[in-house]
Amino acid sequence: MLIYHEGMAIRAARARLSSPTPLVIQNWHRWSTFVQGKYYDLGIYASRLIRTFLVPNRALEVNRPAELPLHQTTISCPIATEPDSRPPLTDSLADLxxxxxFFNYSSRCFIETCKLMVIATRMIDRPLNDQQTILDIHLQLETWFNALPESALIRQRSPLTFPPVLTLHITYWWFILHSHLPLAEQLPASTPEPVRNLSIKxxxxxxxxxxxxxxxxxxxxGLRYFPRNLIKSIHACGSALVIERDSASSASRKKRATATEGIGVCINALKTIGDxxxxxxxxxxxxxxxxxEDPSD
Incomplete structure (x- = not known):
């Protein structure tokens, strides 16, 4: 059913003039389809990437090309929103x-997600096996993060954060992990030390x-309400932590313990979401x- 509706959305977006809706609404729908498609593509590619590190002699398969091309239109909200402001401080979920x-914050997060997905396209459409490409993507991701509006930032003192803000940050750090993991785990001896250290860090x-x-x-x-299209980020994080744990030296007990604890968090999260x-x-x-089993045991 999900594939059916996504297919309908793709055909509707390609029709362009088949609907009387204003162009800004049409573009919003096109960007929505684009974002969901990229989440799906990244989930497939991330699975193959992890297998190249954890399953011996498993070659990275070629990722399927994106069905929708990168949009050339700008992304803007279809209705007027209030000026950007910091998320409120509240400890009441009902109030939040x-x-x-609420729509102001969720729409701004969606716009930022679209911008993020444009950057992610370079990670999804081709294998990340080029040092310069990875560094270029890192710079783009960092620039995007530093330019986030106040409404898309997490307030450390706030007991509650808007769900779209949390998921936006989860997406960002998933992309950071996905972009650096190939360089951190398959570094040739000729890789400059600063690049090696950056990817591992x-x-x-x-x-x-x-x-x-x-x-x-x-x-x-509650993880029962965790977004369906971000579940793969939990698996990717846990898999990367397995690599961190297994590659830690015998003297790095703290690093191994932290990785093991994180693996447990990811496994338990997936069990809860599995309901x-x-x-x-x-x-x-x-x-x-x-x-x-931990090889150090």
Missing amino acids: LSRSD MSTRATEKLVQLFTTFDSQF IWPVAIRMCEELESLAG
Whole structure:
């Protein structure tokens, strides 16, 4: 059913003039289809990427080309929104979700997600095996993050965060992990030391941030409400943590313990989400198999 509706959306977007809706509404729908398609593509590519690191002699398969081309139109909200402002400080979930300005925050997060997906297209449409490409993507992601409006930032002092803001940050750190993992795990001897250190550092930081964001989402809203199109980020994070744990030296007990704890968070998260989305059960079983026994034990 999901594939059927996505196919209908693609055909409607391609029709362009088949609907009397204003162009701005039409573009909004096209961007929505584009974003969902890229989430799907990334989930497939991420699975293949992880297997090249964890399954011996498994070559990376060629990813299927995107069905929709990159949009050339700008992304803008179809209705007027209020000026950008910082998310409110509240500890009431009912108050947070019933606020009259909730759409302002969710729409801005969607616009930022579209911008993020344009950057991600370079990661999805071709294998990440070129050092310069990875560094270029890193710079684009970093520039995007530093330019986020206040409404899309997480307020550390706030007991609750708008769900679209949390998912936007989960997407960003998933992309950081996805972009740096190939360079961090398959570094040739000729790779310059600064590049090597950057990729290892960013991969570790991404898994730390993702585990923190998964935990935050669970404590604030419950993982049963975790977005379907981000479930793969949990599996990707857990798989990367398995690599971190297994590659840590025997003296790095703290690093191994942190990675092991993070793996547990990801496995438990997938088990909880599996009650709602069965696909998470398969991901959980695969992650448990990948984790296996700690080689240091």
